[in-house]
Amino acid sequence: MKIISCFSQKGGVGKTTATINVSAAFGLMLWHETQPGQEPGRVLIVDLDQQANTDITLSGGFFGQRQPRNLGPYDNIAGLLMLDTQLPIFEIITNANIPVSARNVDFIPSNREKMLQVEPTLQSDPANGLFRLREILEPIERAYEYVFIDNPPGVSHLSVNSLVASTHVILPIQLEAASVFGLADSLKAIKSVQQKYNRDLQVAGILPTMCNFRGAGQREFYEGLCKQYGDLMLPPIYHRAEISDAFTSGLDIFSYKPARQSGVMTSSSSSTHEYAEVAEELRNRLDR
Numbered sequence: 001m002k003i004i005s006c007f008s009q010k011g012g013v014g015k016t017t018a019t020i021n022v023s024a025a026f027g028l029m030l031w032h033e034t035q036p037g038q039e040p041g042r043v044l045i046v047d048l049d050q051q052a053n054t055d056i057t058l059s060g061g062f063f064g065q066r067q068p069r070n071l072g073p074y075d076n077i078a079g080l081l082m083l084d085t086q087l088p089i090f091e092i093i094t095n096a097n098i099p100v101s102a103r104n105v106d107f108i109p110s111n112r113e114k115m116l117q118v119e120p121t122l123q124s125d126p127a128n129g130l131f132r133l134r135e136i137l138e139p140i141e142r143a144y145e146y147v148f149i150d151n152p153p154g155v156s157h158l159s160v161n162s163l164v165a166s167t168h169v170i171l172p173i174q175l176e177a178a179s180v181f182g183l184a185d186s187l188k189a190i191k192s193v194q195q196k197y198n199r200d201l202q203v204a205g206i207l208p209t210m211c212n213f214r215g216a217g218q219r220e221f222y223e224g225l226c227k228q229y230g231d232l233m234l235p236p237i238y239h240r241a242e243i244s245d246a247f248t249s250g251l252d253i254f255s256y257k258p259a260r261q262s263g264v265m266t267s268s269s270s271s272t273h274e275y276a277e278v279a280e281e282l283r284n285r286l287d288r
């Protein structure tokens with residue numbers, strides 16, 4: 001099982017969007033590879049953000065609602081992190097509601113209100129406060145091939161929990177000064193986690209998001225990053241209204257702009273091609 005943190009110091013760089021779209025792409029890849037009579041490989045999304053944006057999106061965006069489930073207020077990632085739920089993780093995991101990957105992408109939701117209590121609870125436990133997520137994910141080791149974790153922005157006990165539990169990290173970045181400076185800080189935080197808690201953590205890639213290469217500025221940033229980070233760079237995702245429209249509609253891009261042919265991931269939408277390319281490259285890196 002590969003566990004991939006989507007992490008950045010800076011907020012608003014496209015972490016949640018990347019987590020949802022890359023997870024959908026992985027779900028589709030695994031589904032298309034499934035031989036008759038076999039079960040498809042499974043993907044799990046974990047929403048570790050107190051803003052619960054992944055939860056809002058996957059529950060139908062601002063316009064829809066997921067089927068209500070009879071779970072208590074702590075039966076979510078907050079309850080698991082604070083040991084406040086009686087339910088085992090398998091009963092808290094729900095379907096991710098990603099239409100094109102409904103058969104093999106699951107989800108552990110966040111909770112806006114309860115998540116506020118998590119950071120102080122983790123801080124108050126110096127012995128285990130950074131290792132809770134690693135422990136939580138242990139029982140699912142054989143059930144999932146890939147776990148993608150959407151993180152809150154910045155370095156906190158929550159995001160360090162994610163890095164401690166992960167095998168890999170991807171770093172979404174916007175091609176602008178603040179985000180590029182933030183990347184150096186993110187890499188420092190990752191190095192510190194590698195040195196103190198998780199030697200095996202690998203940076204799987206830096207993902208330029210919301211790119212617009214029409215002016216010279218972003219192109220310059222991109223070329224500078226390619227020079228500095230070389231093979232760590234992932235193919236860029238362009239800034240496109242269809243990506244934020246999909247997000248607002250509670251959908252990943254592959255469900256929002258679905259392929260017409262079966263067995264194919266991409267459609268006439270360029271964004272589906274870009275996310276498919278990122279996912280394929282990322283998978284090569286995760287599995288080598």
Ligand SMILES: Nc1ncnc2c1ncn2[C@@H]1O[C@H](COP(=O)(O)OP(=O)(O)OP(=O)(O)O)[C@@H](O)[C@H]1O
Pocket residue numbers: 010011012013014015016017018049051053151152153209210211237238239240241243244245247248
């Ligand atoms: N490629 C893109 N093209 C257009 N809009 C995008 C793209 N990627 C993300 N967005 C939009 O940018 C905004 C921020 O994205 P997102 O919420 O994914 O960032 P984030 O890093 O998760 O933010 P936070 O740090 O607050 O959790 C959202 O409104 C999203 O729809």
Ligand SMILES: [Mg+2]
Pocket residue numbers: 015016017049053150151
């Ligand atoms: Mg987010």
